[in-house]
Amino acid sequence: MDTTDLQRYITKKALNNGALLVGYTKIRRTEPVIIMGFEYSDKWFFNFPITLTKKLGEVYFISKNVQDMIAKELKREGYITNYKTILSIYGDFRPLVVSAGLGEWGRNGLVVNKKYGSGLLYAAIFTNAPFKTENTLILQTSEKHCTECEECIKSCPANAFENNTFHLYRCMPYALKGCAQCLKVCKGNNC
Ligand code: SF4
Ligand code: SF4
Numbered sequence: 001m002d003t004t005d006l007q008r009y010i011t012k013k014a015l016n017n018g019a020l021l022v023g024y025t026k027i028r029r030t031e032p033v034i035i036m037g038f039e040y041s042d043k044w045f046f047n048f049p050i051t052l053t054k055k056l057g058e059v060y061f062i063s064k065n066v067q068d069m070i071a072k073e074l075k076r077e078g079y080i081t082n083y084k085t086i087l088s089i090y091g092d093f094r095p096l097v098v099s100a101g102l103g104e105w106g107r108n109g110l111v112v113n114k115k116y117g118s119g120l121l122y123a124a125i126f127t128n129a130p131f132k133t134e135n136t137l138i139l140q141t142s143e144k145h146c147t148e149c150e151e152c153i154k155s156c157p158a159n160a161f162e163n164n165t166f167h168l169y170r171c172m173p174y175a176l177k178g179c180a181q182c183l184k185v186c187k188g189n190n191c
Contacts, residue, residue: 019036040059096122157174
């Protein structure tokens with residue numbers, strides 16, 4: 001299979017098996033990375049921690065299955081793969097998600113996708129397959145949409161976004177009690 005066909009095949013396979021978004025970018029400008037977005041919802045917090053743990057487990061199972069399938073396909077084609085799951089605590093996927101065209105930096109400090117808002121969990125597959133990183137093969141892309149909204153800022157009970165800075169110490173006491181108001185109000189965050 002040539003690389004373009006392989007990229008299309010992988011994108012469709014991921015979307016058909018539970019990924020909501022698939023994009024391609026490069027880390028350190030040279031190493032290809034496949035970024036995938038999976039379901040997340042602030043509503044999971046309502047019965048925190050039982051619902052959160054259960055839902056995270058379900059999405060982890062789906063996303064891991066997708067990553068395993070893609071890794072197997074890439075290996076069959078002779079490429080190296082390595083991946084980080086949605087629960088990976090190493091690294092910050094946000095710059096990769098933005099450069100893969102799956103969202104923009106939001107004023108809530110998260111990546112905001114036009115359709116899903118900030119409500120996504122991301123996983124990454126690193127490979128040496130020479131995939132294209134232009135938008136030609138990305139099936140969903142975002143547009144600029146986070147300039148005048150300010151809903152996350154207005155809704156925050158802790159005033160954690162004062163002066164365009166995120167004040168973590170103000171947020172934490174609320175977040176630990178299950179506050180996710182800034183996610184809830186973010187556009188498209190309805191899953
Ligand atoms: S989680 Fe709650 S307290 Fe923290 S930034 Fe979001 S809205 Fe504010
Ligand atoms: S609530 Fe509005 S301003 Fe805040 S991150 Fe979402 S789109 Fe951007």
